[in-house]
Amino acid sequence: MPELPEVETIVQGLRHCILAKQIISVQVRHKKPLGNLHEQEFKNFFRREIVQNIERWGKYIHFSFTSGKSMIVHLRMTGKFVYRSNSGSPQPAAHIRIIFTFNDKSALYFQDMRLFATFSLYPPHHTIREKQNLGPDPFARQITAPWFIDVVKNRKIALKSALLDQHVISGLGNIYVCEILHKAGIDPRLTAYKITRGQAQKIINSMRKVLKLALKYNGTTIRDFNGVDNKSGRFQQLLRVYQRAGKLCKTCGQASIQKIKQAQRSTFFCPHCQS
DNA sequence: CTTAACGCCTGAAGGC
DNA sequence: TGCCTTCAGGCGTTAA
Known part of the structure; x- marks a missing residue:
């Protein structure tokens, strides 16, 4: 969760x-x-x-x-x-x-x-x-575009799967990876090592923006999450792709959100914004 | 070193 | 309504 x-x-x-x-x-x-x-x-x-x-x-x-x-x-x-x-x-x-x-x-x-x-x-x-082996925190200064490119240079998996790997960056999960890639405008199916420097920078910027906003909203409650005070998060109101399969993209208004499977996990993305 | 698949659990949601 | 199948935000282990 x-x-x-x-x-x-x-x-x-x-x-x-x-x-x-x-x-x-x-x-x-x-x-x-x-x-x-x-x-x-x-x-x-x-x-x-x-x-x-x-x-x-x-x-x-x-x-x-x-x-x-x-x-x-x-x-x-x-x-x-x-x-x-x-x-x-x-x-x-x-x-x-x-x-x-x-x-x-x-x-x-x-x-x-x-x-x-x-x-x-x-x-x-x-x-x-x-x-041990836990990747840096998303807000760590160590994370830069050249650093990211180096870390994934031998990874032939999809970019989306690479971002879920806690050895690469620690703390991201399925919801936020989908949201981050949508904000960055990058196709989740892109092979990780093929990423350009510009794309890496977009991912880093989007990652920090999405996470900061989600922190401000005390996280996302889809079904299970509650804080220690037993109150829900509110970021689910701001989700742009996650669990919105078939719905019109809120960003472009031109395509509907697609749902695919990558490494046995659901991926949501906008084929218009993320191509 | 890499990748893909499986298993761990329970409950909710969806299809028919 | 009820039954059956699928799905769920994760990750460690195993095998190739």
Whole structure:
């Protein structure tokens, strides 16, 4: 589900709600998100820990604790965190998998309908596997047109698939890649290594514009995404191609949005604007 | 090094 | 209405 704007919205919400709080109990209602970890070692990990910092790494959420330990969460498709300030307020209902309770009686509910999300735990000063091989953040200054051309120089896959590859740039997902390519006016089927310098620059500019706007709107809610406050994003109002197959392009008004499959994922594009 | 395909899960939406 | 099929914003693993 969540891509960069949604994960960033969640991280900011989490910082607002749980920073500097001490965990007093952890309830595990489903073991799947723990992967290979045993329930007891998972629970013991958080004993007396205080949340020191929360950061986004691509689509990963990195929690660090005052002891130096860290936890990495990937929400995948349907994972979400919902905060509840005290025991009086209503409890989130369905698909609650893990509950963290804090010293002020507030609680963080982890929900995940499809059980794809993953939690991993690291001792202090440990190399974090998830961070290895993750491409730069879309807003990193390292990303320039020549840099992008170099990164995809041996990639014979479609440009759209290359942008979804987290080793290239981290944080983009299907919705935003479709929207970015439409804004850039580039055909998603273009072979990645054939991109010109001008096209690379257009992609970079469009990527930053689209993501900034989506961040301002607290992300996109199609079906699953909600912030930590359980409120929806609003960027879905501004989508120009995603899930608009058969509808007239809002930009040119001349062609209808096409839907195709690329690497088993849906791609939406305007054949007039993106040729 | 690269690419394509599969599997993990549940629920909603669409077709007939 | 109901049943069956397809689809969903992701990514790690595997095989070629």
